[in-house]
Amino acid sequence: QQGRGAAGGKHVLSGLAIINSPYLNAEVFEPLFHLLGGKVLRIDMQAESAKDLERSLEGSGFLEDDTNGANSPPPPSSPPSSPHITSPSNSAVLSLNWLDLSGNALPDKECANILTVVLFSPLCHIESLNLARNAIGKGKAVVQVLERYVHYRVNLNAAQAGDEDGDDQGAHSIYEQYDQTNLSALKSLDLASNGLRQSTTIAILNCINVDVGLSLSSLSIADNALNDRKEFKSVLRSLLARQTGLLELDLSSNYFNSETLSSILFGLLENAELCVLKLENNTPPLTPREEDEINGALMRAKSQKISMWLLG
Numbered sequence: 001q002q003g004r005g006a007a008g009g010k011h012v013l014s015g016l017a018i019i020n021s022p023y024l025n026a027e028v029f030e031p032l033f034h035l036l037g038g039k040v041l042r043i044d045m046q047a048e049s050a051k052d053l054e055r056s057l058e059g060s061g062f063l064e065d066d067t068n069g070a071n072s073p074p075p076p077s078s079p080p081s082s083p084h085i086t087s088p089s090n091s092a093v094l095s096l097n098w099l100d101l102s103g104n105a106l107p108d109k110e111c112a113n114i115l116t117v118v119l120f121s122p123l124c125h126i127e128s129l130n131l132a133r134n135a136i137g138k139g140k141a142v143v144q145v146l147e148r149y150v151h152y153r154v155n156l157n158a159a160q161a162g163d164e165d166g167d168d169q170g171a172h173s174i175y176e177q178y179d180q181t182n183l184s185a186l187k188s189l190d191l192a193s194n195g196l197r198q199s200t201t202i203a204i205l206n207c208i209n210v211d212v213g214l215s216l217s218s219l220s221i222a223d224n225a226l227n228d229r230k231e232f233k234s235v236l237r238s239l240l241a242r243q244t245g246l247l248e249l250d251l252s253s254n255y256f257n258s259e260t261l262s263s264i265l266f267g268l269l270e271n272a273e274l275c276v277l278k279l280e281n282n283t284p285p286l287t288p289r290e291e292d293e294i295n296g297a298l299m300r301a302k303s304q305k306i307s308m309w310l311l312g
Helices: 026-037 050-058 108-120 140-160 171-176 198-208 230-241 258-269 288-311
Strands: 002-004 011-013 015-017 098-100 128-130 188-190 218-220 248-250 276-278
Touching: 026 108, 108 128, 108 140, 140 198, 198 230, 230 258, 258 288, 276 288
Parallel strands: 015 098, 098 128, 128 188, 188 218, 218 248, 248 276
Antiparallel strands: 002 011
16 A cells, blocks of 8 residues: 655555465565565574663664674673664665555464564554464464563663663663664554464463553454463453553454453453453353443443543
């Protein structure tokens, strides 16, 4: 989809869809990673500290160091210099605000690579990412990327707040280099029909359930055979009870009994933000009373948002 850009009236891409092509080899998507972020970002998933994570970013190809040479992480004994961002040649692709890669049977690793670019590249401004109907499954790599991003944001937030405690020595100066507004623009993430494990889904919800974590307004985890595991109910209720900025949540086509639905309802009663909750094709189907109670809670949230808007 094309739109007219501000500079010189040029047409730029506002969205890109490569869908329903499971026969494509994952390597076919490598040029897309290059266009979205300059180079394919490979984060060191073994990095345990903020400083290690930063060096992983600087060695990835997104950040080039002026004094140490391109793509060379600074030595441990020297402070990092101010990086500049590698600029890809195709500025049209960098204007993308939505990307749809659904139905391509992409495995966990490739979905993680896409998420890494979207979350960590300062050049990427994608707001909506559709990875539905791929093959994330256990999602170990995807969860690692999400957790690293949350770790990065939490440390960045602490550094900008002037809190040097709780982080390794030198991390404060590292994170001071970055403006929080240059972090991910991602607001909508669709992970429906990926065969997600229950533990994977819990880890993803935990990444949202952090004050400065994965700041999504829309999430779909529909059709992943989710059920009534106790820990899942607890995390879901906690997420709904917090004001995380989540406005739309799709839980359709899963296996939630009345106990889980009660947890959802209790969470909604404490939530003044969530306006859309999808539970279509649940097994067993919702009773009319359950539908009325959940719809009533959602309507109260919408009324509160409208009142706040009118009074604001």
